[in-house]
Amino acid sequence: MSTPTVNASNNADNTANPAKLIIIGNGMVGHHLVEQLVDSSALEHYQVTVFGEERHRAYDRVHLSEYFSGRDAESLALCEADYYATSGVTLRTGEAVIEIDRDSQDVVTDQGRYPYDKLVLATGSYPFVPPIPGNDRDGCLVYRTLDDLDNIRAAAENATNGVVVGGGLLGLEAANALRGLNLDTAVVEFASRLMPMQVDTEGGELLREKIEALGVQVLTERATQRIEDGDASRHRMVFQDDKVLETDLIVFSAGIRPRDQLARECGLEIGERGGVVVDDQCQTSDPAILAIGEVALWNQSIFGLVAPGYQMAKTALSTLTGGDTQFGGADMSTKLKLLGVDVGSIGDAHGNQNPSARMFRYLDPLTQVYRKMVVTSDGKKLLGAMLVGDNSTYDTLLQYYANGIELPDEPAALILPQSSGAAPTLGPGALPETATICSCHNVSKGDICTSIDAGAIDLAGVKDDTKASTGCGGCSALLKSVADHELEARGVDVDKSICEHFTHTRQELYDIVRVEGIKTFSELINKHGNQDTHRLGCDICKPAVASILASCFNEPITDASHISLQDTNDTFMANMQKNGTYSVVPRVAGGEITPDKLIVLGEVAKKYSLYSKVTGGQRIDLFSTRLEDLPDIWSELIAAGFETGHAYGKSLRTVKSCVGSTWCRYGVQDSVGMAIWLENRYKGLRSPHKIKFGVSGCTRECAEAQSKDIGIIATENGWNLYVCGNGGMRPRHAELFATDLDDEQLYRTIDRFLMFYVRTADRLQRTSVWRENLDGGLDYLKEVVLEDSLGINDELEHQMQSVVDTYQCEWADAISDPEKLKRFRSFVNDERPDPSIIMTSERGQLRPA
């Protein structure tokens, strides 16, 4: 060796020591490999050194443009600063590798030689700068690294305008960055349209219109001939037709090329148009060397997205540790938001890979939406799709494409506007592997399947493995339905028991309670609970049974026999916040409130220093209430005519309304009057999950009724009823259920619908999910509720009437009962409040410190 080695000896032959693994490149894919190594037990066998040419440790290149909208290098970093050190991996940033010596198995940098037993190339790619005379002038830059962005930012000072050469995905990202620097921005594209890889002529035209509307100039079919001194600006670009464009700053973003120079120089096999040739194990032509990410050429293809890079990293880990995972290519379907414009591309979006393909196109020039589907000649399968301006159908289309699901009889419905609300949706089985289930921990359906295939045998196992639903918990119902579906698909007998205390589902418990007339939890668990538990129940079955008992018998939930079953929110009839205080939401039916009552809310909020916020359900939420203040506050509110709003309960929340025909010149019915009447009818109904209504006075739909469990829209002849809509985490349009109902038909239909839901849904299952899991779907629901196919409608109506007739305000009941009021003490042996609840002031109100 001509240069002294950094390490005293080459340990390759010394089996007592771990083998030396070197990773060249600390980009997203290289970093992902390190994470995989750390998370597996591979570090027992490898001593890992990573070389990064940049001074920053690995960062999120996908969100690079956010560097100009407030994020700094540290917040873009993919790991904590000490991650490598604490994981036992050596990271050498700012140290570029200049040579690979395959004979001696050394990596050479300007600081020394480093021996390797295994080497991974994760060098990524570099931006292609077209060979235009003048492309190396000051202020001619590229957009790839944080340092590039610093250079762009520096050049943007004293500049008023900028040009991006290249109108592809990265070019539009760069244009967004220039806009972020307040430059007048233009995009110059050689092809006849923007994003030529992803969209066709129609889509490209629409994209151009949308992007020009943002103030970005778009020039297509322009080949830059040379760049020279400008008159008004620093540079002048001269195009093929001698037209010119003056600008202070030029960013080249005309595609990427694999960084394969090191590999070329050491004699590894390189593809014709670049890229290090790898096999299914990500191995190069030298078995000691692997390549992953954008530098790797697999099956004649370079994958310029991060997800396939991550798959290659997983493959490399497997290869390094003796596993047999193979890289088998990747779906390049992608969903983007560029300059705020949705663009989606699925499979063979252009339809040019399948000669017999047929196409559906939908173009709305007013809302600027373009959708295209490429289908097989028999119209049964989706081969590809293209979306511009609206990606809302992307997930569904991707499901059809990725899973080879047979298209509906009229495939066009998938891309046509959904006037009837009958959007074709798919249940858990049809969700794509990539569908995000838990956004807190970024767990996809594929991760859940992997966990099950790796041995998880139940929901708890999946949660342990993936961390899904351990963040905010908002996805728990969706997670359960996906996990159950996947377990069943693998022949696992899924235990549908509600918890370890009962071998029954919620629906079975409901039927038992009704048939046997069981009125308390203790009676139910003693008669029907599992004998081998302590029969205390748990936080799953107790609130579920409390809800069933309330739906059936409507006794106050704070009665002595029920109180210990309730969640803290129901126990104290208020919503617990993160610091242990509660929020209070009185009912404001239909969102209609008198000035006097508004004043009372203000006075109460002022007296008890409550943070006040208007809710999405047209009422007012008073936060930071201390437990011991709740009874006094409610005494004042009840005296002023308020009643409880059940904001804490799995029960009817609000009926949102627009002002309707009373005031609105378009209204055709009194939507406020109907909303108030319905809210008063169903208030206090305990159900498997919360229920929201909306009533709109005309088809303009200002009450957003189609996003509610029950949506009602006025017509000239009465009311149209929509059901099973949802906002929240997984928005779902409500479906049209019945048309032109009169008032009585309307509420009787709702009576039956709601009671059927209460009776048959799982715990914490919103109407939307219930509907998606309902065998027979909407048609079945119509048969039951509208045609009485089960012969239970009289019973359902009777049950609802009994709930309506036994309504009483839970808070009025509680404050009249000294025993119940005892519960509202923060401490049983001291009247002073909890001193650890500390507030601070923000925007003129208190909030938790």
Place this chain on the structure above:
Amino acid sequence: MNATALKKDMDMADFQNSTTFENHASENNTAWQKVCTKADLVEYSGVAAWLETTDGPVQVAIFYLPEGQQRQGDELYALDHFDPFSNANVIARGIIGDLKGSAVVASPIYKQYFRLEDGQCLEDENVKLRTWKIAFKGDAVWVEG
């Protein structure tokens, strides 16, 4: 809560006549203390109380499982009221249950389970609530601080 206020609430005579607790010193306020009566408790549920300890006043959560089919006698538990996952004093407001043979309380905020017997968190073996000895003496509830 200061010691004076708490002592005022304590029935010292009753305490000293007690045979159950006679071995415990009454000079300092860290020994057995009466914190409330049976009427303050809620069956199968929790209440919070202040307790004087050598480390100063502590908020404790007191849970009451009455004698029944599954229990030979009344069971009382005293644990930290402080929830280490939310940093709020809320444990007494959690739901009681039994999981895999142990009586537990579920935190009302992020739903972690804590074993009533020893305060052990079931989700994280490194987290454990403190526990205190607790017993009925007649209708009074006594806790060893």
